[in-house]
Amino acid sequence: MGEDVTLDLLRFTTAGSVDDGKSTLIGRLLFDSKQVFEDQLAQVAQASERRGGSGTLDLALLTDGLRAEREQGITIDVAYRYFATAKRRFIIADCPGHRQYTRNMVTGASTADVAVVLIDARNGVLEQSKRHAFISALLGIPQMVVAINKMDLVDYSQARYEELVEEFEAFARKLRGGKNPRRTATSYIPMSALNGDNVVERSAAMGWYDGPPLLELLEQVEVAYDHPGEKPARFPVQWVIRPSNGEGAGDYRGYSGQLASGALRVGEEVAVLPSGARTRIAGIDTYDGELEEAMAPMSLTLRLEDELDISRGELICHPEEAPAVARELDADVCWMAEQPLRPGGRYVLKHTSRQAMAVVDAIDDVIDVHTLERDAPPEQLALNDIGRVRLRTSAPLAFDPYAANRRTGSFILIDESSNGTVGAGMIALASR
Amino acid sequence: MEMREEAAVSIATRPQLSHLRALESEAIHVMREVAAEFEKPVLLFSGGKDSIVLLRLAEKAFRPAPFPFPLMHVDTGHNFPEVIEYRDRRVAELGERLIVASVQESIDSGRVVEEKGPRASRNRLQTVTLLDAISEHGFDAAFGGARRDEERARAKERVFSFRDDFGQWDPKNQRPELWNLYNGRIHKGEHVRVFPLSNWTELDVWEYIDSERLEVPSIYFAHEREVFARDEMLYAWREGTELIEGEEIFRETVRYRTVGDMSCTGGVRSRAATLEEVVLEIAATRITERGETRADDRVSEAAMEDRKKAGYF
Numbered sequence: 195m196g197e198d199v200t201l202d203l204l205r206f207t208t209a210g211s212v213d214d215g216k217s218t219l220i221g222r223l224l225f226d227s228k229q230v231f232e233d234q235l236a237q238v239a240q241a242s243e244r245r246g247g248s249g250t251l252d253l254a255l256l257t258d259g260l261r262a263e264r265e266q267g268i269t270i271d272v273a274y275r276y277f278a279t280a281k282r283r284f285i286i287a288d289c290p291g292h293r294q295y296t297r298n299m300v301t302g303a304s305t306a307d308v309a310v311v312l313i314d315a316r317n318g319v320l321e322q323s324k325r326h327a328f329i330s331a332l333l334g335i336p337q338m339v340v341a342i343n344k345m346d347l348v349d350y351s352q353a354r355y356e357e358l359v360e361e362f363e364a365f366a367r368k369l370r371g372g373k374n375p376r377r378t379a380t381s382y383i384p385m386s387a388l389n390g391d392n393v394v395e396r397s398a399a400m401g402w403y404d405g406p407p408l409l410e411l412l413e414q415v416e417v418a419y420d421h422p423g424e425k426p427a428r429f430p431v432q433w434v435i436r437p438s439n440g441e442g443a444g445d446y447r448g449y450s451g452q453l454a455s456g457a458l459r460v461g462e463e464v465a466v467l468p469s470g471a472r473t474r475i476a477g478i479d480t481y482d483g484e485l486e487e488a489m490a491p492m493s494l495t496l497r498l499e500d501e502l503d504i505s506r507g508e509l510i511c512h513p514e515e516a517p518a519v520a521r522e523l524d525a526d527v528c529w530m531a532e533q534p535l536r537p538g539g540r541y542v543l544k545h546t547s548r549q550a551m552a553v554v555d556a557i558d559d560v561i562d563v564h565t566l567e568r569d570a571p572p573e574q575l576a577l578n579d580i581g582r583v584r585l586r587t588s589a590p591l592a593f594d595p596y597a598a599n600r601r602t603g604s605f606i607l608i609d610e611s612s613n614g615t616v617g618a619g620m621i622a623l624a625s626r
Numbered sequence: 627m628e629m630r631e632e633a634a635v636s637i638a639t640r641p642q643l644s645h646l647r648a649l650e651s652e653a654i655h656v657m658r659e660v661a662a663e664f665e666k667p668v669l670l671f672s673g674g675k676d677s678i679v680l681l682r683l684a685e686k687a688f689r690p691a692p693f694p695f696p697l698m699h700v701d702t703g704h705n706f707p708e709v710i711e712y713r714d715r716r717v718a719e720l721g722e723r724l725i726v727a728s729v730q731e732s733i734d735s736g737r738v739v740e741e742k743g744p745r746a747s748r749n750r751l752q753t754v755t756l757l758d759a760i761s762e763h764g765f766d767a768a769f770g771g772a773r774r775d776e777e778r779a780r781a782k783e784r785v786f787s788f789r790d791d792f793g794q795w796d797p798k799n800q801r802p803e804l805w806n807l808y809n810g811r812i813h814k815g816e817h818v819r820v821f822p823l824s825n826w827t828e829l830d831v832w833e834y835i836d837s838e839r840l841e842v843p844s845i846y847f848a849h850e851r852e853v854f855a856r857d858e859m860l861y862a863w864r865e866g867t868e869l870i871e872g873e874e875i876f877r878e879t880v881r882y883r884t885v886g887d888m889s890c891t892g893g894v895r896s897r898a899a900t901l902e903e904v905v906l907e908i909a910a911t912r913i914t915e916r917g918e919t920r921a922d923d924r925v926s927e928a929a930m931e932d933r934k935k936a937g938y939f
Contacts, residue, residue: 203645273781274774276827283645285825297802304804308635337635381635416636419643433658437691446690452655452806481686491643493654493687506662530802544807547662604805613811615801 201278204417205285206308207335209299209326215343216312219387220275220288223409226394227277272302281413289326296563296578297530299326300618303333304604307418309378310339310408315348319361321564327366328566331378332526332580332620334600336418338380339411346386350399355384383408418600422489426515427456427464428594428602430546431508435495448479448495449504451547454601457489458496458510465513466504467592472513473500507548509592509602517594517602524558524622526596527575527583531609531616534574535583541616543587545605551588552607558582582622596620646834650683653822655806656785657687657769660820663810664767667695667820668760671717671724673709674885675842676771676823679831681720682838683822684769696723698768700756702748703730704889706862706882712843727759744868747889757793760817767810767818775827785824791815828883832905848881848899859892883908 208216275286287302303309309330313323330338340362348354359382366380383392384403391397392407406414432451458464462475477497478485488494496510504510511517529535535554543552559568560581568582575581596603607617643651660667669684671677684693699713717724729751732738737758738751760768774780784803789795791813801809810818823831835842852863854873861867863875867889880893881904898904 201645202643203648271782274825275781276775276825278645278827278829283830301802301804305806339635379635411635414637419648432655433662433687435688435691450658450687452651481689489643491648491651493651493658542811544809546807547659601805604807606804606807606809608809608811613809613813615804615809618802618804 201281201283202417203283203285204308204412204415205287205306206310206412207287207289207299207302207306207330208310208312209289209302209330215314215387216288219310219312219341219343219385219393219408220286222387222390222393223286224275224277226390227279227409272298279409279413284412296325296329296528296580297618299329300333300528300530300580303330303335304600304618306330306333306335308337308339308412308415309335310341313340313342313358313362315342315344315354315358315384318358319365323362324365324566325563327362327378328561329580334596334620335378337415338378339408339415340380340382341387341408342382342384343387345384345391345397345400346389350384350386350391350397352384352400352402355382355403381405381411383411419491422453422455422457425455425490425599426517426594427458427510427512428454428490428517428599429458429496429510430454430548430602431504431506431510432547433506434504446497447501448497449510450493450495452493453488453490454546455490455599456512456515457487459487460485463513464498464510465516466502467509467511467516468519468590469508471500471502471504473498473502475499507546509546511592517592517599518623519590519592521587521590522555523585523587523591523593525583525585525605525619526580526622527607527620528580528618529575529577529616530618531614532577533609533616534576535617536574540610542608542610543585543591543605543619544608545591545593546602548589548591550591552585555584555586558584583619585619593621595623597622646830646837649826649830650686650834652806652825653683654687656808656820656822657684659808660767660769660810660818661688661694663808664818666763666765667767667769668698668725668763668765669693669695669769670756670771671697671699671713672771672885673699673705673713673716673843674771675831675835675846676773678716678840678842679823679826679834680769680771681716682834682840685720693720693722695769696725698725698727698759698765700727700752700759701729702752703728704748704864706843706845706885708845709843709885712841716841725759725763727755729755731755732758744870746868749890753793760793765817766812767820769820769822771823772819772821773823773826773828773831774821783821783824785821786810787819787821788812789817789819793817829905829908832901832908836901836905842901843885845882845885845893846904847901848879848896848903850877850879851893852876853878853880853893860894861889861892 208220273288275288277284287306289299289302311323311326313319342355342358383405384400385392387393391399394407394409396407430451431449435448435450437446458475460475460478464475465472475496476499478488479495537554537556539554541552543550557575558571560572560575560579562569594602603621605619606615609616669680729748732755733740738754772780774783784800786808788800812818852875853860854863854869854875856873860880881896881898882891882893884891898907
């Protein structure tokens, strides 16, 4: 508390199958960082006993919420957990590990700064872990920590650890290239979530490991919004403020939104897309006063020198660093609905603050969940499939490739009649 | 470390944005999305600390214009008088419109039946009053101050939480929320609950109140009042409260960590009389806000989940 202590915010995902010990890891992070409240612990202890537990606290139960899950003993939805240390505030998106819950993994990964992928030291690098790593990279999580867990069950063997690191590296190298994203920066940690080795405390049993324990690494790693000056400015207009109470304040016209990336300064020349109009920033307003400069991810209100009629859905940027504007896109789409995606399918597409209709022109490939290879064009994308799709939109979109900008490169597809969110898209490039 | 082709994770230099500012920005973004995509939003204001923060966030999101939605309070009739006084004062200060939906009226008109007995509470009745008010005014989105850290069933809540035309919540029917893209499309008769504070913790809320110098109802600070002990909690005694055999009224210095209906909100013994002291106490505390003081959650392990399925907040 107080102005001299600035905590920032880090979001990370955890993924792993039911037996990898992921929930135990989270429970350990919360427990050891002293964020778990006593009554939650009491609830968990009681539930643990009822389930016929061994007598030690089943930390995994801390993270299971819904009744159905508690009854089955598995996690079926993304759960958000919160904790803080003296250095940083954390949000954990705990994603279920089963293949049929790809949609939840994709959801949790979409805003994460770091992916924590768990591997069971006894079982090695399983398909599950590879899939999680793949999805994390596809969803643009900039950094990954591979936690090689249950080291206690392999006698804390350094040889075994290095074997697994090598195996994972080999897999990661294969992933790169072609249509797949760049390699994600990765670190490895040997640990035992059950015993607490290298989760919060350094492991006494693994002196050969000279890296930091997980929590320390998470406290230090870069947040995705760091270095806003290095990215092009992208300001999707979200809401127009035009008070009309006739007291002089009726002249005020401000364009509000959240800076998706980069920075803006008063006086700079900007372009409005897709119209292409040019103007200068007259002022950057917030409730707390005017700013000279604003950076992502701040929410702010822009005043412009010229009286343009800008509406929600348009994008403001620097003219020399403009995004692409097009009505035809190639995108990787994760399908999230029971009804499959087929060529000719028509959906509502939401991109930043803009909506348009979209039609599927073609499905170019689908990713095989076992091999993680891109297979020949399928007839359709089924629930939990991820594939490259060509779309045509009713209105032009101003976008960046997802690999360059997660906010201006992403979109969702909505079913017009059910209103459900049926697809998550990551733009690869303009088709033309 | 091992020799590898490419870099290990990058270490941060210094934080660009504090966590409170990051959370604030996200919440403002959510509120503006709702204003833009819904016809008739409403902000549910209880006078509790979370809804107090929501009001400040609404100011940050929409000023210098008026809020594009009214405020609404579902009044059980058993609210702490200090909270009602605060509510009225704050609304007047803001110059915004307040709708009061009255549980008493729902009782009088026969829409709900009041519980009887010493453990009676109007807490569950609020659901009917709320849904009736939403239907009567045609609200299609309602802002609430709920957070995901409050309770286990809320850990999986979305920021936009869909309610069907019975006002019910089906855990299997919630939409995936990716990036910061919210899908608010609904059919006629449906509505959405929106929780801009989803990612905030109790401590974040208090730190924000502190940093914004927001006024909160006095009951949040240590004060002496007449209470009685029941089920390991300290309840405020008010005229008309039924006591169980053996219970006694005594004066105690307490404060409230949460503001619910008087009949189901317990106080905690505390000497924290200022905002700073309250924040310190919470930072050190080990009991969750709801566990310590809300009788409504204790009924069963899945109590909140059951109530959400019925249309509660």
